[in-house]
Amino acid sequence: MHLTRADFPDGFLFGVATSAYQIEGHGFGGAGPTHWDTWAATPGNTANAENGAVACDHYHRLDEDLDLIRDLGADVYRFSTSWARVLPEGRGAVNPAGLDFYDRLVDGCLARGIKPLLTLYHWELPAALSDLGGWSNADIPHWFADYARVVMDRIGDRVWSTATINELWCVSWNGHFLGRHAPGMRDIRATARAMHHVLKAHGCAVQALRAEGIGNLGAVTNLDWVMTADDSAEARAAAERYEAIFNHWFLGAMFKARYPALVLEGLEPHLPDGWQDDMALIAAPVDWLGINYYTRKLMASDPGPWPAYRDVAGPLETTSMGWEVYPDGLYEILKWVAETHTGDLPLHITENGMSGPDKVDQPDTARIAYLESHLTACRRAIADGVPLKGYYAWSLMDNYEWARGYEKRFGLVHVDFESLARTPKASYQALASWWRQKV
Numbered sequence: 001m002h003l004t005r006a007d008f009p010d011g012f013l014f015g016v017a018t019s020a021y022q023i024e025g026h027g028f029g030g031a032g033p034t035h036w037d038t039w040a041a042t043p044g045n046t047a048n049a050e051n052g053a054v055a056c057d058h059y060h061r062l063d064e065d066l067d068l069i070r071d072l073g074a075d076v077y078r079f080s081t082s083w084a085r086v087l088p089e090g091r092g093a094v095n096p097a098g099l100d101f102y103d104r105l106v107d108g109c110l111a112r113g114i115k116p117l118l119t120l121y122h123w124e125l126p127a128a129l130s131d132l133g134g135w136s137n138a139d140i141p142h143w144f145a146d147y148a149r150v151v152m153d154r155i156g157d158r159v160w161s162t163a164t165i166n167e168l169w170c171v172s173w174n175g176h177f178l179g180r181h182a183p184g185m186r187d188i189r190a191t192a193r194a195m196h197h198v199l200k201a202h203g204c205a206v207q208a209l210r211a212e213g214i215g216n217l218g219a220v221t222n223l224d225w226v227m228t229a230d231d232s233a234e235a236r237a238a239a240e241r242y243e244a245i246f247n248h249w250f251l252g253a254m255f256k257a258r259y260p261a262l263v264l265e266g267l268e269p270h271l272p273d274g275w276q277d278d279m280a281l282i283a284a285p286v287d288w289l290g291i292n293y294y295t296r297k298l299m300a301s302d303p304g305p306w307p308a309y310r311d312v313a314g315p316l317e318t319t320s321m322g323w324e325v326y327p328d329g330l331y332e333i334l335k336w337v338a339e340t341h342t343g344d345l346p347l348h349i350t351e352n353g354m355s356g357p358d359k360v361d362q363p364d365t366a367r368i369a370y371l372e373s374h375l376t377a378c379r380r381a382i383a384d385g386v387p388l389k390g391y392y393a394w395s396l397m398d399n400y401e402w403a404r405g406y407e408k409r410f411g412l413v414h415v416d417f418e419s420l421a422r423t424p425k426a427s428y429q430a431l432a433s434w435w436r437q438k439v
């Protein structure tokens with residue numbers, strides 16, 4: 001890899017990201033069931049009916065994994081806490097063993113000179129809250145703020161930074177409109193409510209944590225660079241609708257206190273009464289924005305009902321997820337977000353990486369090229385004035401890729417899901433060769 005730390009501004013942070021359900025293993029240590037356990041247990045929902053019960057068994061291999069992060073030369077480790085591990089019923093009684101685990105994780109990072117970057121919610125909702133309607137229940141913003149307080153009362157004095165909710169689109173649209181993630185619904189009223197409540201939960205948690213004097217709070221969105229599949233006016237309109245749902249809904253709410261008209265066209269009749277009164281809370285200032293970027297989307301119009309778009313396969317090289325490799329989209333997204341929504345607010349790439357058909361004994365050269373081209377896109381954006389402060393690769397190690405199971409390998413470290421042995425890949429070595437050279 002032809003990059004060095006000197007190619008980035010002083011103090012620029014490099015790191016890796018993971019999430020609780022994708023690596024920890026679940027259903028032991030006092031943790032309660034989650035809606036991902038129930039959804040994965042429903043025949044046909046996940047590849048090979050796989051779930052996160054064992055995953056990478058990170059819960060029992062914490063020190064080995066933190067050593068891997070240290071030896072990579074990472075400055076930051078982005079991890080998430082599992083709501084159901086901390087509060088098995090989602091509310092009420094705390095599971096002390098769960099908080100102890102995260103306490104050890106944070107201390108283990110600090111002892112190794114790694115900054116712990118916490119995400120409070122990365123998709124595994126306690127099943128008890130799912131029974132009550134989950135993200136479509138109007139009380140969930142308050143349940144989430146209470147949970148955030150419980151976590152931060154224990155580790156808030158030592159985490160370097162805290163994000164609220166990972167990828168709000170996935171929590172709301174993917175889980176309630178497309179039905180591709182837990183809870184696997186296809187219901188427009190539940191979608192509209194989840195789209196609003198997930199943002200209100202973000203706002204309530206920011207408000208609750210600020211009241212406790214906690215700083216360095218951020219939000220994490222997944223953004224696609226959206227292009228049209230052809231030059232027609234219909235394709236342009238379809239791309240605008242997709243972009244409004246995927247990008248503008250969340251950024252517009254958090255940074256401009258408004259929802260885009262193109263989405264209200266479909267969702268407004270189903271939003272909870274008085275939603276307008278929540279917009280100031282949702283737009284409460286954050287200290288940074290995290291962007292998860294993987295690919296671009298090529299959109300065409302669709303004859304079907306609203307939102308009447310479809311994405312079209314493009315001509316570029318794809319990863320094993322079928323996602324086109326398009327580093328220019330990362331540059332464009334960074335420029336666009338800073339110019340239109342965030343201005344001088346620090347930005348971080350909180351996820352970026354690729355899945356490949358990796359074998360433990362073969363170098364993952366495609367991943368090295370992917371990472372290098374996307375880091376180069378970051379450099380271009382920085383040179384053009386974008387206040388980008390950090391880049392965290394997805395992911396430390398191969399893990400549970402949700403509905404796609406264990407076949408889709410995103411890791412810098414190979415995991416043998418039989419023996420659970422970890423083997424650093426060539427991409428890990430390529431990053432370590434310059435990340436370890438602290439300037």
Ligand code: IFM
Nearest residue numbers: 019022167292351394401
């Ligand atoms: O694995 C996921 C992660 O949980 C959220 N962002 C995208 C990744 C790759 O699909």
